Amino acid sequence: MKNYNLLKELLPYIEKYESHERPTVLTPVADFSTWLQNQMAHEVRIKDTRAGTENIDSTRRSEDIRTTISKMVYIMYRYARFYTKKAMVNSEINSLDDFALLVTLRTYKSIAKGELIKMFVLEKTTGIEIVNRLIRNGLAKQADSTHDKRSKEIAITEKGKKELNIIFAEMAKTSEIVTGSLDDNEQLELIRLLTKLDRFHHELVNTDGLETIDHYAKTASVMRALHLGEGR
Numbered sequence: 001m002k003n004y005n006l007l008k009e010l011l012p013y014i015e016k017y018e019s020h021e022r023p024t025v026l027t028p029v030a031d032f033s034t035w036l037q038n039q040m041a042h043e044v045r046i047k048d049t050r051a052g053t054e055n056i057d058s059t060r061r062s063e064d065i066r067t068t069i070s071k072m073v074y075i076m077y078r079y080a081r082f083y084t085k086k087a088m089v090n091s092e093i094n095s096l097d098d099f100a101l102l103v104t105l106r107t108y109k110s111i112a113k114g115e116l117i118k119m120f121v122l123e124k125t126t127g128i129e130i131v132n133r134l135i136r137n138g139l140a141k142q143a144d145s146t147h148d149k150r151s152k153e154i155a156i157t158e159k160g161k162k163e164l165n166i167i168f169a170e171m172a173k174t175s176e177i178v179t180g181s182l183d184d185n186e187q188l189e190l191i192r193l194l195t196k197l198d199r200f201h202h203e204l205v206n207t208d209g210l211e212t213i214d215h216y217a218k219t220a221s222v223m224r225a226l227h228l229g230e231g232r
Contacts, residue, residue: 087170
């Protein structure tokens, strides 16, 4: 009599894969194999983390998990900003915001100034300041919108394209540094989690009628419950 214990162990993973990843009927076995490898590595890391909590001091143990996540995301942003400044030392592109906006402008013939600012979740005054700086430095240009005379269209200049081409190699070094000692599977898992967070916050930030932090907190709580209920 054949033993199907291995298949029985695999079934919960197959159900989770089909539920979370929503594969088509033609999904290759290789895709599931890659997902399973990442999932098993993730479970091992969780076990290691739980096992290591006994060695964490009492102050760290009492720290809220969500607060820790927020803190670490902010610290990673500071690291990325630090390395980016080093990469831009000889460039006319002055900041990570300047670089991000220019990269986006490169993919459009032109884009409304307000839409560009909203895309990067910038305060209006901050966004206008960044766009005006790009224009002053000759990296971007501004023109009246053909659709709305009250609006301005922003486009990258040839000088802006040239500066981007120069700095791309330096920014590639920054990306390599930022990923640190993460292996390929860990990098893919991090991309998955950050993409999930990005989608959540994009929806939250673009929800109409929210003004105070209490409004955002309440809406985020509802969204979180809905997403968890859907098994996302």
